[in-house]
Amino acid sequence: MAKLVMERKMGDNVYLHKDFHVSMDIALEYIDKKYGKNGVAEYLSNYVDSYHKDLIAEIEQKGFEPFRLYLQKVFTAEGCIDDLKIVEDKNSLHVMINKGFYVYKKSGYSRLVLEIVYGRIIQKSGCRFELVSFNDMTGAADFRVYRR
Numbered sequence: 001m002a003k004l005v006m007e008r009k010m011g012d013n014v015y016l017h018k019d020f021h022v023s024m025d026i027a028l029e030y031i032d033k034k035y036g037k038n039g040v041a042e043y044l045s046n047y048v049d050s051y052h053k054d055l056i057a058e059i060e061q062k063g064f065e066p067f068r069l070y071l072q073k074v075f076t077a078e079g080c081i082d083d084l085k086i087v088e089d090k091n092s093l094h095v096m097i098n099k100g101f102y103v104y105k106k107s108g109y110s111r112l113v114l115e116i117v118y119g120r121i122i123q124k125s126g127c128r129f130e131l132v133s134f135n136d137m138t139g140a141a142d143f144r145v146y147r148r
Contacts, residue, residue: 021102024104025105028043028109029106031043032109040107040109041116045116045120048116049124052121056124056125057125067093067145068086068093071086071095072086080101082098083098084096085097092144092145092147095143095145098138098140099139100114100139100141103138103139110134111131111136114134114143128145129145130143130145131143132144
């Protein structure tokens with residue numbers, strides 16, 4: 001019988017980010033038990049301030065386009081770009097998410113994660129973030145971003 005050899009590179013694999021979200025849920029549950037909701041909020045705020053500082057600077061300089069592109073890139077990578085709808089005008093973005101990939105069932109902090117991560121990115125860039133609605137079961141969300 002002939003031996004078949006399969007050659008694959010990491011880039012050939014479909015990107016799945018689920019392990020990150022499961023780990024994040026476990027981490028948030030731990031932080032909550034140890035430090036409470038304020039500890040979770042502080043952790044997420046520190047994460048945004050360090051990890052997203054370049055995105056924040058881009059939004060300050062260029063307006064909403066970098067944030068729109070960021071959301072599209074993330075939802076594409078997560079395999080749920082069809083669940084994202086963005087309506088943009090001169091002074092605002094309206095973001096509608098049919099189903100979120102960031103549902104944290106163990107910790108129960110899905111809404112807080114969305115509010116702090118996206119909200120802080122927008123607020124630190126000098127704009128205003130408004131969460132219109134959020135569904136804890138599905139991660140469906142509706143939020144608006146405004147220029148100040």
